[in-house]
Amino acid sequence: MEDLWNYLKATDRPIALYGTGDGADKIMAKLEKDSTLDKVKGVFASSGFVRDRSFKGFKVESFESCLERLGKDMIVLMCFGSPRPEVLSNVDRIASQCEFYAPDVPVYGKNIFDRAFYEKHRSEITDVTARLEDDLSVKTMVNTVTNKLTGSIEPLKACETTPDEENSLIRLPDNATFVDLGAYNGDTILKYTDVCPTIERIYAVEPDKRNFRKLNENTSHIDNITYINALISDKSGTTHIDTSKGRGVHEAKDGGDIESTTVDDILNGAKVDFIKFDVEGNEHKAIEGAKESIKKYRPVMHIACYHRSEDIFDLPLEVLKIRDDYKIYMRHLPHVPGWDTAFIFV
Structure with missing residues (x-):
């Protein structure tokens, strides 16, 4: 499975950032580290947040303006998180018109969940997955890992619960x-x-x-x-x-x-x-x-278990070192990117 960052290295298509602030800072820092920052050609915000402002040298546009300028060939990277139904509906609208990703950059810490990080911690992820109690927990783990690697939001939507x-x-x-x-x-x-x-x-x-x-x-x-x-x-x-x-x-x-x-x-x-x-x-x-x-x-x-890249394996393993007799469930509530994800120990 190719990770999002390597995919962006290989493409020549224009990149547009959806959102500004801390998440955009982190995504741009990663793109700069990968020498792909020059592919960013625009920044847009949700209706009501456009105003007359700029971000990192880019004029903040509406999605419609960015789409008209860059065309449907543009790749959109979501740079913030939200569980709000109206935001998720807007995400679906944007994703229906162009290629859309929600990159996984950690809320805290510096570890990016890329292919190298996954390979380094594959055995720990496998160990935790083997301890999960039901099919939905296993699906949530597999889909969370897929989302973190690829930035695709479809795996998250497929494992949402209430x-x-x-x-x-x-x-x-x-x-x-x-x-x-x-x-x-x-x-x-x-x-x-x-x-x-x-x-x-x-x-x-x-x-x-x-x-x-x-x-x-x-x-x-x-x-x-x-x-x-x-x-x-x-x-x-x-x-x-x-x-x-x-x-x-x-x-x-x-x-x-x-x-x-x-x-x-x-x-x-x-x-x-x-x-x-x-x-x-x-x-x-x-x-x-x-x-x-x-x-x-x-x-x-x-x-x-969403603040740090290592949380999905590090936290359950830490608990199991204290007591090995817990039943472990993993659940994800509607949210893009994959925040509102948690382990429940019973």
């Missing part, structure tokens, strides 16, 4: 304790207390101060919540965050100071029944910091 189907995998006992890592504005607390009414105790961890305020406001009617404004990691203390532009608060080697904590330190030996991990690329460290709780209580876990 929130209700994913939620049906999460069954909790009475008086359950829920630890929400990356609680954002309270959306997942509201979701899971509705899906799992037996939740009695909640620990909500969110590092971003603005989100933390919204989290408190949006869940103030729910009893027995402990709010923790800290970054979840593998050790408690002070760590650093990247203060440059980006998608969220995430740990870095250098940068601004922030308080860090771990699941084990939060619980201090108390039971836990369900942990949700969505922590901006810090999932591996968060698992390490929950090692004793996982070992002792074997909680149900929902772990996002």
Whole structure:
């Protein structure tokens, strides 16, 4: 299977970028590294985002303007992500008129999931796939890998599931304790207390101060919540965050100071029944910091696996080093590119 980046090296057709910002920066950096940046001939945005502006020396156009100028021979690279139905509908409209890809560039980290990366980690991917519990999980893994290599969105669409189907995998006992890592504005607390009414105790961890305020406001009617404004990691203390532009608060080697904590330190030996991990690329460290709780209580876990290229094999293997008796499911909700993909450990 040829990867997208080698395909773009070989083509002489014009490339148009759909979207601006961090994703476009990363895609252009990869194209420049591959000596294919000169093939980019235009940048366009969705209706309402065109305005009178430029990006990297290109005037930001509408899709229609770009298509008229470059022709149907152009290759479109999507440079942002969205689960919104109106955006996905627009993606389908664009893809029906020209060749369309959603390149997989990691939200965090520098590893690009190209052919060389896949070959290097093929055995780990195979090992994880062999541990997956049902046919949909295997299909999701195979299609996720195909999407990451080729940039094609069709494999993602073919393995999509619904929130209700994913939620049906999460069954909790009475008086359950829920630890929400990356609680954002309270959306997942509201979701899971509705899906799992037996939740009695909640620990909500969110590092971003603005989100933390919204989290408190949006869940103030729910009893027995402990709010923790800290970054979840593998050790408690002070760590650093990247203060440059980006998608969220995430740990870095250098940068601004922030308080860090771990699941084990939060619980201090108390039971836990369900942990949700969505922590901006810090999932591996968060698992390490929950090692004793996982070992002792074997909680149900929902772990996002799309922030780093290695997440689809590294995260389940890390959990299995702690406990080897989990059933593992993999699910993808509608989203382009392949974000909103997670492992559910039960």
